[in-house]
Amino acid sequence: MSKSSKPSMSELEHKLQYHFKDQKLLAQALTHRSCKSKIHNERLEFLGDAVLDLIVGEYLFKKFPKLSEGDLSKLRACIVNEQGFNKLALALELGKYIFISPSEESNNGRSKPSILSNTFEALIGAVYLESGLQEATRITHALLESNYNKIDFGLVRDFKTSLQELTQARFMQIPRYELISETGPDHQKSFTIAIFIDGREYARCSGSSKKNAQQKCAQVAYEILQKECV
Structure with a gap:
């Protein structure tokens, strides 16, 4: 998509109400x-990452007072x-507005979570x-409210961290994650991860990223260990 055929930036501004x-x-x-331009969004991405860490922290602090x-x-x-951040970028349809090289375009760059999330950080930056x-807070809070309006701590908790705390207490060790397979083209890979605790395989799960597959494994293992405690 060339710059001349891109949607109007005013459309994106309307979504942001900014x-x-x-x-x-x-x-x-x-x-x-x-794009190999002298001016790109990496520095703004760096700034936005720090700003969003604060904004999201404040949002959760007020939303969950207990x-x-x-x-x-x-x-x-x-x-x-x-x-x-990819979820928030998709809500804004950021893929329509970004400037990327023809090669990245042909590699489905407009739908890559890494590019979309980084662009969202740069935009807030x-x-x-x-x-x-x-203003950065107003925009981000509005997006969080509309896209995470039913945040449930039990559903979105960081199971990797919770599991590590549990296994350290029970087994005096941390889980081991092993990459079993990696399949699919670069823009649509699937990773299969197995999780081992104290020499036992607790789960084997697949995801669109290694982190995603690890989180799924961690959740299964965490729930198994919790049941074994009962």
Whole structure:
């Protein structure tokens, strides 16, 4: 998709309910490094990552007033990651607006979670740079409310962390994750991971990323160990 055929940036601004005074800053936030342009979004991505860590932390702090610091950290980790930001990027249809190289275009770059999540971070970084924390917070909180409006701590908890705490207490060791297979083309890979605890295989799960497959394995193993405690 060429720049001339791209959807109007005003369409994206309407979704954000925010107008960029500096349209070059918006363009930079949407420019992937594959374009080989001197100006791309990696620095804004760095800034946005730090800003979003704070914003999401504040959001959860207010939304879950009874959760402990440890539980809030686990919950934030479930949102402040590639998968979590990819969900928000998809809600904005960011893939329609990004600038990528022809080769990345042909490699389904517009739908890659890594590119979409990084672009979302850069976009929030750009808003913060131009208008400060208040506007960045307003936009992010609105997206969190509409896309994570039914956050349930039990459903989105970080099972890898919970399992590690459990196995350290019970077995004095941490789980071992082993990559069993990696299949599919680069843009649509599937990873199968097995999890071993104290020499026993507890689960074997597949996912679109190693982290995703590990989380699935961790959840199965955690629930098995919890039942064995009863």
